[in-house]
Amino acid sequence: MSQDSHPNLFIVPTPIGNLQDITLRAIEVLKQADVILAEDTRTSGILLKHLNISRPLQSYHIFNEHKAVEKLVERMKGGEHFALISDAGTPAISDPGFLLVRAVIQAGLEVQCLPGPTAFVPALVNSGLPNDRFVFEGFLPHKKGRKTRIENLVEEVRTMIFYESTHRIQKTLVQLAEAFGEDRQACVSRELTKLHEENARGTLKELIEYYQTHPVKGEIVLVVAGKNPKA
Structure with a gap:
């Protein structure tokens, strides 16, 4: 185990919508990092500008992470300290980050x-x-x-719990209803923490019917009840 009192790599969660959800500690870490690794430097640039943070930004995303990991670790060995952020939420949770964390460890x-x-x-x-x-x-x-x-x-x-995109949510609801039964309870949450946050609850059948007439926008989390063990 490293005895370094100052971590070589910080994983820093960023707001999923409401910019006020950033923590005071996250702001302090981002201000002190030698380099901030960002999934999309344009998206992260907006957040950093809002927080008045001016630190070097480097792109780190799913398409370059395999090639970037080794060089980043070498730079950390040389004394640089990095902060990894994603477009929203906690890095490595359905976002790039796992490979880098593993390599650093x-x-x-x-x-x-x-x-x-x-x-x-x-x-x-x-x-x-x-x-x-x-x-x-x-x-x-x-x-x-997918079917398997x-x-x-x-x-x-x-x-x-599933993450889903706006153009696949209807297909997913239908496929889950076919596999689990139309009466399985579920909830579709979208635009969490934002102005137009919505949590649509009901059976899979009811949600399928609801989204046939209600256009879906924004980031989506689908929560589905498990099978009743007594069934």
Whole structure:
């Protein structure tokens, strides 16, 4: 274990919508970082400008992370300290970050993840579904493996959480209804913490019908009840 009192890599959650959700500690870490690694430097640039933070920004996203990891670790060994942020929420949760964290740990360097915003927690609590035990599934595969993943969840008794895009949510609701039954309770949360936040609750059938006449916009978290163990 590294004895470095100042971590080489900070994982810094950023607001999922409302910019006031940034923590005081996150602001301080971003101000002190030698380099801020950002999923999209344009999106992150807006946040940093809002916070009056002027630090070097470097792009770090799903398309370059495999190539970037080794060089970043070498720079950390040389004494540089980095902060990793994503477009919204906590890095490495359905976003780039895992590969870098693993490499930094394997190199004997120090990683520290700050607590902060992540979309699935408020969505789970808002849903009104059991939250003492749950499983986070992230994004379902777009094509290959999608049906198999859903079939593997048919007997799941814990509440299930999915991330989904606006143009696939209707398809996902239909596929889950076919696998779990139309009467399974669920909640679609979108635009969390923003002005037009919405939490639509009901059976899968009711949600399918609702979104046939209501256009979907914004980021989506889908929470689905697990199978009733008594059924």
